[in-house]
Amino acid sequence: MEDYEQFRQVAEKNREGNVRIPSGCAICGYFSRKGNALPASDAVNAMSYMHDRSNGLGGGFAGYGIYPDFPDHYAFHVFYDNDRAREETETFLKARFDISNMERIPTRKVYGIKGAPLIWRYFGTLLPEVKAHTELDEEEYVCRSVIHINTGIKGAYVFSSGKNMGVFKGVGYPEDVGEYYCLDGYKGYCWTAHGRYPTNTPGWWGGAHPFNILGYTVVHNGEISSYDANRRFMEIYGYKCTLLTDTEVITYIIDYLHRKRKLTLSDVAKVIAPPFWSRIEKMEEQEREKLTTLRNMYAPLLITGPFSIILGYPGGMMALNDRLKLRSMVAAEKDDVVYVSSEECAIRSICPDPDRTWSPAGGEPVIVELDKECVK
Amino acid sequence: MIDYIQPDYEVVRNKDLCVKCKVCVRQCANQVHAYDEKRDALYVDNSKCVNCHRCVSLCPAHALKIVKTDHCFKPSANYTEDIIKDIYRQADSGGVLLSSMGTPKSYPVYWDKMLINASQVTNPSIDPLREPMEIKTFLGKKPEALEYLPDGSIKTEKYPNLELKVPIMFSAMSYGSISKNAHLCLARAARELGTFYNTGEGGLHEDLYEYGENTIVQVASGRFGVHPAYLRAGSAIEIKIGQGAKPGIGGHLPGSKIGEDVSRTRMIPMGSDAISPAPHHDIYSIEDLRQLVYSLKEATDYKKPVIVKIAAVHNVAAIASGIARSGADIIAIDGFRGGTGAAPTRIRDNVGIPVELALAAVDTRLREEGIRNNVGIVVGGSVRSSADVVKAVALGADAVYIATPALLALGCHLCRSCHSGRCNWGIATQIPELVNRLNPDIGARRLVNLVTAWAHEIMEMMGGMGINSIEALRGNRLMLRGIGLSQKELDILGIKHAGE
Numbered sequence: 001m002e003d004y005e006q007f008r009q010v011a012e013k014n015r016e017g018n019v020r021i022p023s024g025c026a027i028c029g030y031f032s033r034k035g036n037a038l039p040a041s042d043a044v045n046a047m048s049y050m051h052d053r054s055n056g057l058g059g060g061f062a063g064y065g066i067y068p069d070f071p072d073h074y075a076f077h078v079f080y081d082n083d084r085a086r087e088e089t090e091t092f093l094k095a096r097f098d099i100s101n102m103e104r105i106p107t108r109k110v111y112g113i114k115g116a117p118l119i120w121r122y123f124g125t126l127l128p129e130v131k132a133h134t135e136l137d138e139e140e141y142v143c144r145s146v147i148h149i150n151t152g153i154k155g156a157y158v159f160s161s162g163k164n165m166g167v168f169k170g171v172g173y174p175e176d177v178g179e180y181y182c183l184d185g186y187k188g189y190c191w192t193a194h195g196r197y198p199t200n201t202p203g204w205w206g207g208a209h210p211f212n213i214l215g216y217t218v219v220h221n222g223e224i225s226s227y228d229a230n231r232r233f234m235e236i237y238g239y240k241c242t243l244l245t246d247t248e249v250i251t252y253i254i255d256y257l258h259r260k261r262k263l264t265l266s267d268v269a270k271v272i273a274p275p276f277w278s279r280i281e282k283m284e285e286q287e288r289e290k291l292t293t294l295r296n297m298y299a300p301l302l303i304t305g306p307f308s309i310i311l312g313y314p315g316g317m318m319a320l321n322d323r324l325k326l327r328s329m330v331a332a333e334k335d336d337v338v339y340v341s342s343e344e345c346a347i348r349s350i351c352p353d354p355d356r357t358w359s360p361a362g363g364e365p366v367i368v369e370l371d372k373e374c375v376k
Numbered sequence: 377m378i379d380y381i382q383p384d385y386e387v388v389r390n391k392d393l394c395v396k397c398k399v400c401v402r403q404c405a406n407q408v409h410a411y412d413e414k415r416d417a418l419y420v421d422n423s424k425c426v427n428c429h430r431c432v433s434l435c436p437a438h439a440l441k442i443v444k445t446d447h448c449f450k451p452s453a454n455y456t457e458d459i460i461k462d463i464y465r466q467a468d469s470g471g472v473l474l475s476s477m478g479t480p481k482s483y484p485v486y487w488d489k490m491l492i493n494a495s496q497v498t499n500p501s502i503d504p505l506r507e508p509m510e511i512k513t514f515l516g517k518k519p520e521a522l523e524y525l526p527d528g529s530i531k532t533e534k535y536p537n538l539e540l541k542v543p544i545m546f547s548a549m550s551y552g553s554i555s556k557n558a559h560l561c562l563a564r565a566a567r568e569l570g571t572f573y574n575t576g577e578g579g580l581h582e583d584l585y586e587y588g589e590n591t592i593v594q595v596a597s598g599r600f601g602v603h604p605a606y607l608r609a610g611s612a613i614e615i616k617i618g619q620g621a622k623p624g625i626g627g628h629l630p631g632s633k634i635g636e637d638v639s640r641t642r643m644i645p646m647g648s649d650a651i652s653p654a655p656h657h658d659i660y661s662i663e664d665l666r667q668l669v670y671s672l673k674e675a676t677d678y679k680k681p682v683i684v685k686i687a688a689v690h691n692v693a694a695i696a697s698g699i700a701r702s703g704a705d706i707i708a709i710d711g712f713r714g715g716t717g718a719a720p721t722r723i724r725d726n727v728g729i730p731v732e733l734a735l736a737a738v739d740t741r742l743r744e745e746g747i748r749n750n751v752g753i754v755v756g757g758s759v760r761s762s763a764d765v766v767k768a769v770a771l772g773a774d775a776v777y778i779a780t781p782a783l784l785a786l787g788c789h790l791c792r793s794c795h796s797g798r799c800n801w802g803i804a805t806q807i808p809e810l811v812n813r814l815n816p817d818i819g820a821r822r823l824v825n826l827v828t829a830w831a832h833e834i835m836e837m838m839g840g841m842g843i844n845s846i847e848a849l850r851g852n853r854l855m856l857r858g859i860g861l862s863q864k865e866l867d868i869l870g871i872k873h874a875g876e
């Protein structure tokens with residue numbers, strides 16, 4: 001008992017948000033342009049081929065199009081430390097959302113997964129009277145509600161809050177986490193996955209990846225050296241970086257630029273990992289003007305240091321490497337499906353014979369979206 | 377009258393080495409050295425020596441050295457030698473004590489209490505010799521939002537920005553306080569480096585208009601040399617509210633430095649003292665500042681950024697916040713260890729706060745108020761090396777101003793007697809024979825060398841941190857750790873202690 005207490009204290013002290021934890025990782029994602037339902041089990045398998053890139057301290061998955069029964073509901077996935085936190089959160093949610101369905105997320109016992117919190121999910125829509133009275137637009141309101149729970153209710157943590165999508169993550173190897181959440185039962189047009197290799201020993205489930213806000217999910221491999229410059233800029237715009245992780249700040253940057261400032265994703269990529277000035281100077285006038293303006297106006301959002309990320313968003317997926325390509329990332333294509341992964345072996349494990357494979361250059365985003373006719 | 381003060385320095389001549397070439401006699405404008413033909417001997421008057429090393433540097437036989445006198449008062453930690461001498465001086469003259477250059481007092485130098493990070497294992501360092509390393513910087517207000525046009529191009533609000541190839545500019549030093557040749561050196565170096573020099577409050581000599589693209593023209597409380605063509609000549613206009621070495625007071629250029637050219641440039645009579653008032657008499661509040669900012673913008677068709685330069689004083693964060701809302705594009709903060717051509721000693725040594733703390737406080741405050749992107753921040757007042765530049769940028773500065781290091785590069789030996797007007801190095805003087813000692817080509821080259829060397833060092837340090845673009849360093853306080861600082865100091869600087 002004493003041992004456990006000691007472990008808990010150390011885990012608490014070193015948990016995300018109290019310290020900054022660098023980590024190496026494996027990432028992987030695939031996307032069906034035609035919107036076909038792809039099994040989550042492929043992601044779980046693929047990750048098992050990159051076992052050595054994780055160290056059992058975090059794994060997770062994000063799937064899109066997985067809740068066809070509730071396509072227009074916000075799906076909140078929540079970790080609770082105890083029932084008190086759950087009750088408090090449910091009161092909070094019910095005051096704002098019409099909750100059509102709530103349940104414990106189905107899990108199974110898996111060797112290697114321990115210390116799981118209570119894991120619940122809720123499907124809800126914003127109450128019309130709440131919507132009528134808030135000055136914020138709906139997404140912003142939902143986003144702030146989530147932040148309120150995560151920072152204001154002790155022992156509660158919303159780790160997924162988009163529509164028709166969901167994050168499943170925990171402490172353990174990604175394959176075990178997938179098994180734990182019974183992912184074999186889920187299908188979606190896009191899956192991203194993450195296996196984590198943090199350089200110390202947190203034991204907190206909320207710290208695993210993907211990181212999510214509304215429909216955006218980010219899995220990330222790397223350690224960014226621009227972290228504090230990025231974080232302090234985002235805080236000007238009211239984003240509170242409570243986890244102190246790279247993934248959190250990258251997600252906020254994308255949310256800010258794409259959702260709030262309405263930049264196209266390819267321009268978001270140009271802000272985060274822009275071409276060097278020496279290249280910009282050689283471009284033709286219009287492009288040069290544009291890139292100069294983007295780099296100047298959003299200079300604090302440039303990210304340096306090694307990273308490869310896969311961004312999932314409703315209807316699309318973007319993969320991006322840092323401008324020097326300091327982390328490996330491979331892409332492949334087979335029919336309507338596009339794959340990205342830290343290592344090619346993971347792709348070949350689920351798609352042995354791709355039409356083509358390539359290694360995207362640093363700062364060159366790979367963006368795939370649902371074909372027009374497939375968007376509902 | 378008895379002179380109570382013994383000379384501070386002794387000029388020591390090694391008679392065995394001296395070849396009696398009399399270079400020292402000719403070179404010393406303070407007339408320390410004298411040659412007696414009858415006796416064929418050289419003499420010195422130590423009381424006139426300011427320790428500028430001109431004779432030492434030019435002596436072909438290396439026969440000279442200057443030593444601090446070991447003549448002493450009874451030691452006291454309270455009434456030190458300096459304090460006793462200052463009292464004698466004031467009892468002699470009845471006047472305000474004057475000094476030049478930055479304070480020599482031993483206040484904490486926070487640059488030296490901060491350490492820089494480097495990457496190991498989890499994140500690779502970047503080799504600036506093999507990979508591009510970017511230090512280009514834009515100074516000025518940034519738009520927040522953009523709009524897409526049908527052709528895919530983007531439309532934003534446009535604000536005038538300065539584009540700097542290196543985040544280092546030459547700080548304001550007026551023509552009058554320094555020589556025309558010194559200005560030429562700065563102007564040429566700024567052009568070659570892709571950065572800017574600053575005219576200071578003394579107007580712009582007609583021969584220097586051709587360097588306008590690399591010039592920041594200053595408007596100070598005396599308005600010396602300010603006219604429409606002057607405002608339009610530079611790339612930016614700086615309103616000088618205060619200077620770190622002498623916050624709260626105006627400038628003073630003795631009439632002896634005001635000859636024909638200076639008089640024409642400043643638009644004041646020859647030989648008259650140029651005394652700029654302490655405040656701008658049209659700025660008694662922040663609204664007044666706004667009016668001046670906009671009248672200068674109006675006069676230059678809104679094409680040039682306006683800089684407001686303030687001294688780092690106790691309330692600097694609130695003042696900066698006001699300036700950031702006044703329409704100014706750039707705030708320059710000048711720390712109290714900064715240099716000056718002439719300032720009352722007591723003010724130089726006791727008024728203001730260190731620029732490191734001021735910068736941290738201002739950057740934090742502007743972020744809290746959500747207006748950091750309204751302005752660029754430039755800091756000066758004792759930025760002494762490339763490491764200081766890196767630390768300033770990591771604390772949140774966009775660029776730095778340097779002045780003393782620039783003068784050192786031109787040969788200044790920090791003798792702190794600029795106010796005498798007899799600078800033996802041709803810098804802080806208007807005496808033609810002395811000015812001619814400073815060769816503008818050589819001087820410009822030395823300035824370019826200095827800044828280029830710093831730029832290389834900045835890139836090395838950035839590469840070490842795994843950062844290949846200076847914007848990712850700006851405000852990246854996680855890259856700094858304090859050493860030997862109290863919790864309060866760490867909190868103000870917004871950094872952690874080493875080991876944390």
Ligand code: SF4
Binds near residue numbers: 396
């Ligand atoms: S310059 Fe040197 S060598 Fe020449 S006279 Fe002076 S001390 Fe002697």
Ligand code: SF4
Binds near residue numbers: 428783793794795801
């Ligand atoms: S500029 Fe000249 S007078 Fe002033 S400190 Fe330097 S050497 Fe001395």
